[in-house]
Amino acid sequence: MKIAILSRNSKLYSTIRLIEAAEARGHEVRVLDVKRCYMNITSHNPSISYRGEKLTGFDAVIPRIGASVTFYGTAVLRQFEMMNVFPLNESVAISRSRDKLRSVQLLARKGIGLPVTGFANNPDDIEDLISQVGGAPLVIKLLEGTQGIGVVLAETHNAAESVIQAFMGLNANIMIQEFIKEAGGSDIRCLVVDDKVVASMKRQGTEGDFRSNLHRGGTASLIRLTPEERSTAVRAAQIMGLNVCGVDLLRSNHGPVIMEVNSSPGLQGIESASGKDIAGLIIQFIEKRTQSLENSKDKLATRTRTRGKG
Numbered sequence: 367m368k369i370a371i372l373s374r375n376s377k378l379y380s381t382i383r384l385i386e387a388a389e390a391r392g393h394e395v396r397v398l399d400v401k402r403c404y405m406n407i408t409s410h411n412p413s414i415s416y417r418g419e420k421l422t423g424f425d426a427v428i429p430r431i432g433a434s435v436t437f438y439g440t441a442v443l444r445q446f447e448m449m450n451v452f453p454l455n456e457s458v459a460i461s462r463s464r465d466k467l468r469s470v471q472l473l474a475r476k477g478i479g480l481p482v483t484g485f486a487n488n489p490d491d492i493e494d495l496i497s498q499v500g501g502a503p504l505v506i507k508l509l510e511g512t513q514g515i516g517v518v519l520a521e522t523h524n525a526a527e528s529v530i531q532a533f534m535g536l537n538a539n540i541m542i543q544e545f546i547k548e549a550g551g552s553d554i555r556c557l558v559v560d561d562k563v564v565a566s567m568k569r570q571g572t573e574g575d576f577r578s579n580l581h582r583g584g585t586a587s588l589i590r591l592t593p594e595e596r597s598t599a600v601r602a603a604q605i606m607g608l609n610v611c612g613v614d615l616l617r618s619n620h621g622p623v624i625m626e627v628n629s630s631p632g633l634q635g636i637e638s639a640s641g642k643d644i645a646g647l648i649i650q651f652i653e654k655r656t657q658s659l660e661n662s663k664d665k666l667a668t669r670t671r672t673r674g675k676g
């Protein structure tokens with residue numbers, strides 16, 4: 367197979383591991399800087415060019431699109447889809463999961479456990495919204511934040527009100543959330559590939575930080591999931607429509623609650639915590655899917671030929 371990896375940096379651990387895993391299984395891999403891909407969006411012959419060269423012959427594409435390039439990155443991925451190149455995750459599923467508010471609404475609709483979450487536009491509605499999510503302490507989240515930046519714990523009602531007012535004054539979109547104190551500054555990352563949790567780890571924030579992000583200095587360790595946690599992670603991946611993702615959840619007094627579903631999960635933390643070859647599993651998944659697509663194309667062609675004869 368010829369596989370494209372959309373990544374802005376070929377030196378990143380996850381990108382290197384995916385290249386290694388694909389090459390070890392006999393595939394040809396090319397890393398493309400998504401911002402240097404440009405496209406001709408015509409209905410008959412959609413194409414992508416890269417630094418002056420027309421890209422052809424790819425069987426699959428692995429999007430590793432950072433949050434800051436979601437708009438352009440998903441447009442490029444859509445173009446690959448138009449060219450019938452199999453995407454590890456579809457552009458529409460990536461856009462869906464990148465929108466924190468939309469994700470929470472989609473998951474809530476399907477009955478997935480979530481922290482009580484509220485969203486408002488007018489400062490006059492803050493008071494009521496705070497009481498609807500159960501009052502302070504509560505968590506305030508910038509919708510555009512990633513890696514724990516823009517996630518604030520307001521310990522008192524007054525603190526919550528002033529932080530919300532400040533964000534609203536800056537026209538920032540925020541949601542407010544029940545604080546899951548019992549999680550104790552830790553969360554669980556479940557790596558889902560093809561509707562299965564293939565690895566999981568517990569991440570613990572640094573002393574005194576309620577955020578467990580590894581980017582914020584958190585540490586990872588192995589954890590055994592309960593069947594409920596496992597099925598919640600798989601269902602969350604299915605609802606978002608992601609073949610491969612990292613599902614983050616907290617252990618709350620009312621069962622597992624989802625934090626977010628990440629469409630480009632980092633492989634370093636989870637591979638070293640679990641000792642598993644996640645990159646290899648991802649490539650195997652692509653092989654399986656592209657093979658079944660080929661088989662159904664062959665079947666269709668045979669059927670058309672047979673019909674033609676009759």
Ligand code: ADP
Pocket residue numbers: 481505507511512513514515517543544545546547549551552553576577578579614616625626
């Ligand atoms: P980001 O997308 O920026 O990583 P998250 O919503 O995942 O933001 O929050 C970062 C971390 O903060 C989570 O992994 C979790 O440890 C902690 N956290 C977030 N929301 C809550 C909450 N409602 N209750 C307790 N801890 C939370």
